[in-house]
Amino acid sequence: MSKGKRVIVVGAGPAGVLTAYGLAKQGAHVTIIDREADVVSSPRATIYLPSTCKALDTLGLLEEAKTLGPSTYDYQCFFALTGNVGRMSHKLVEDLTPYHFILHFGQHILAKMVLARFLALPNTQICWSTNLVEIAENDEKVVAVVDTPNGQQTLEADWLIGADGARSTVRKLIGASFDGFTWPDTFMAANIYFDFGLHGYVPSNMISDPVNWAVIAQIDNTGLWRVAYGEDSELSEEQRLARVDQRLRHWLPEGAEYTLERANSYRVHQRSASSYRVGRVLLAGDAAHATNPIGGMGFTSGIQDALTLIDCLSSVINEHANDDTLDWYAYERRRIFLEVANPTAIEFKRRTQESDPERRLEDERNFLEMTANEDILRQALMSVFILESRPYQSDWRDTLVKQDLDQQTNGKTVVGGTSSTLRRTTEIE
Ligand SMILES: Cc1cc2nc3c(=O)[nH]c(=O)nc-3n(C[C@H](O)[C@H](O)[C@H](O)COP(=O)(O)OP(=O)(O)OC[C@H]3O[C@@H](n4cnc5c(N)ncnc54)[C@H](O)[C@@H]3O)c2cc1C
Secondary structure: OOOOEEEEEEEEOOOHHHHHHHHOOOOEEEEEEOOOOOOOOOOOEEOOOHHHHHHHHHHOOOHHHHOOOOEEEEEEEEEOOEEEEEEEHHHHHHHOOOOOOOOEOOOHHHHHHHHHHHOOOOOOOEEEOOOEEEEEEOOOEEEEEEEEEOOEEEEEEEEEOOOOOOOOOOHHOOOOOOOEEEEEEEEEEEEEEOOOOHOOOEEEEEOOOOOOOEEEEOOOOOEEEEEEEEEEOOHHHHEEEEEEEEOOOOOOOOOOOOEEEEEEEEEEEEEEEEEOOOOOOOEEEEHHHOOOOOOHHHHHHHHHHHHHHHHHHHHHHHOOOOHHHHHHHHHHHHHHHHHHHHHHHHHHHHHHOOOOOHHHHHHHHHHHHHOHHHHHHHHHHHHHHHHHHOHHHOOOOOHHHHHHHHOOOOOOOOOOOOOOOOOOOOOOO
């Protein structure tokens, strides 16, 4: 298999632009294609957990990122059943890691910032309004067929990265399934101008309640906050938008005035691609795995995919390693999603939406006990770094995989759910 430097990245979301930027910095010749005319800027991820801040630092992006939004420390969980509030602060681990803070700003702002840096590097380009429709691959190269405003064209490269989101065309074209399930509920993301900070909220808040659950987080320094909550999947988008004010009243102080910037709904999934690599084609970000966003595991995992892929692919391109490192990438990122990100996100969702009063009280007790024990709390705050990949080692199949298999309990390699009524499928319908 030839190891040329030409890379096509499909998708200018956070996973795609970060991978493209990191590879270009290592000497790859990178073309990003995206079917949209610009970076998608609908309300999406806004929280940069400590592992993401560390990844941005590794890529030399953290200092600029810090200028784009507030750095914060505090997290609160409101237990609606009792009215109690649990609190924790990342400051508690400032002696353990330099990344003891959270950054807040929209993911589209990150994508734009990274794109500007990417395009300033040699041998880089981005093609907007360019929709991937077909891939052909042989031992020498990969050929992408794209629809553009000027008609259908072909692009050739040595490697192609599918960072084209949860409904990935790349994933379908390489024949990978997207195993798991779609949750029955619909999530709303509403961005509003209202200073929750003046009304008992900290920058990151979770409200635990079976009906009026919410995640409320500061988006930036302009007074914009995100309220994410659950909506009825039977309603039309028009009906959901018409109810935004009525729903927001559950979390706003009485009589509060606010300005709605924008709102949209989305369905959430727990799914993983059956393989993250087929030959010259690799998957990253939501194209590889999808999860509900409570706890921020999806965006956060996608950033770690980018970091690992930059490392592995650039070492192949620069002939420091053979393409076994790409198999490692595919194995390690899939393992971390299935063993860490996916069950964590399912558990976050359960705790936020739990309806059984006994379990709600138990969750509250566990949370308050954790925050009362400094050692356990410090461990919990550091646990986000488990999303990072282990370093490549050439004997990984005989050592790390074996060790992982020994540790696995039944069910860890499939996308697990919390209810037998969830319908497992091999693609998003
Ligand atoms: C409404 C909403 C709210 C969210 N809120 C949160 C949150 O609060 N916290 C959190 O952690 N996560 C959240 N997420 C999830 C988070 O946005 C994703 O994990 C993240 O966007 C994944 O980044 P990505 O780069 O993998 O893919 P994406 O950001 O989806 O980017 C994919 C890109 O590929 C392009 N593309 C797709 N198909 C093609 C094709 N055939 N040819 C060319 N280009 C193509 C698209 O135009 C897009 O630009 C939210 C998601 C949504 C939809």
